[in-house]
Amino acid sequence: MSTTKVSICNEALNMCGASSITSFDDEDDNARRCAAIYDQTRKSLIRMHPWSCCKKREVLSPTTAHPTFGYQNAFPMPSDFIRLLNAGTKDFDIENNHILANTDSIQLVYIYDNKNEQTWDALLAEAMALYMCSKIAKPITGSQAEGDSAYQKLMNLLKQARAINGQERPNDSFFGDEEASLITVRYQ
Template sequence: MAVSEVKICNLALRKLGARLIESLSDSSQEAVTCNLFYEQVRDAVLREHPWNFAAARGRLALLVDAPAFGYAFQYQLPVDCLHLRQLNTPDDEFVVEGDKVLTNRDGASAIYTRKATNPVLFDPSFIMALSSRMAAEMADDITGSSSKAREMWTLYLNAMQSARLADSTEGREDEILNDPWLEARGIYGPDSPLWRG
């Protein structure tokens, strides 16, 4: 079954031991609560880590009016930007003020976290973190239990830690450590085809 907003909400509801929903437009307390929290919680979790699936790049639109002081240029943030990660290079200084970017960089481009709304594109570890955060946010309303809310926050923090690790190592080659045991057996070391020393 394809991932959907309803499925993510049902993962959260299941963690709370609550009834599952058919649609976010249901009149049940569970659906109303999910509908209330989903978009805000999704965007909050997107902002908490530079997720690969939510990365975007683009040239920023230069605004005619320069900042009053401090910076030479002012740009418009992209409409789908949730978190500006960097400009052209990691060394470019900038400040975000409202929906504007202030910087001394001429011809600025940006790498940013976009407002990803299609659950089909979500990373599986992000889905688990998002559903845990949904459960944590909704716990009081759905269960009336503050201890359940604390339990769900712990679950969320653990899920985020795993998700961040999985996401941040994507695209990096696993390195074999220089292990004397592997070297002694010719698996790794100067005489091995795996040696990079």
Template sequence: MALSAVALCSRALLKLGAEPISSFEDGTAESMAASLLYGSTRDAVLSAYPWTFATAQKGLARLVGKPVADFQYAYQLPPDFLRILSAGEGGRSRGIDYQIIENRLHTDAPAVTATYIFRPYESMFPAYFDQLMILRLAAELCLPLTESTSRAESMLNLAEKEFRKTKSIDAQQDTPQSIEGFNLIEGRY
């Protein structure tokens, strides 16, 4: 069952012993705190690891204006972009030198395919990620709602343990990457 942003926040509030919310506009302290903290918490958790369900590849649109220095071309990043993982050209998604400047990708490549972390809809979150979000939201909401630093630290420790477990589960959704172009390995043959 896919959870909405409000459902994720409600479950986090329940973990704190607070009242769940039915919307971000309930007018309660819980709904106001959840509304203010949800988006940044979601984006931080999504950006912290290359989650398989939040990774995309896309050819980027080259911008007309040239970068001021260092590179020949600038490319528009997608609107759902959170973090770049790699960039490449010629049917490859990695291998070129680039830099993100002013929310644009700068490079010398005349065409770019980017692999990046995007902001998926909550309905795309797998169940193992929902649990991480609930614990991380509980940790973020704890101090503003309970004013207990020890309880907030405890919730953050639980969220960190869940993060490690969730990363392990997500890593099993993909073939492990091999090391390519590494001089020491090539020298053995």
């Protein structure tokens, strides 16, 4: 079975003991609840963790308008931007949906708003169902207990995702680019 908005919402609804939906267009309170919060919940969850399935790279060119002071150039963020991972420079700032920097281009690595659930990691799909459940549980059940439980499970799942990311990515060198200068200082 492929992962879709509806399948994720049905998992969340089932966690609450509610009936499933066939589409966000159903004439049903559950479908309306899911449709109303799905997009913002997805963006929030994708921002919470650097999901590999939501990672992109792009080279940015500066706009013709320059910052008044502090930096030479302003680079507009991509329209699907959610979270910055690396700007390719150490001296930058984010302001008004732009990256400000003293460079001629930005090699941006970022988390984007991946709306294609079929490309999602299994943990992201499960996290989304838990997050949706945490938000819709009280209106459906009349109690916040199920929502609080789902949110706690989500937090634990995010910890697991961080651990898995740590295992799947190469280790960052402890010394990085400054190894020689650190050793030099130590033994002078």
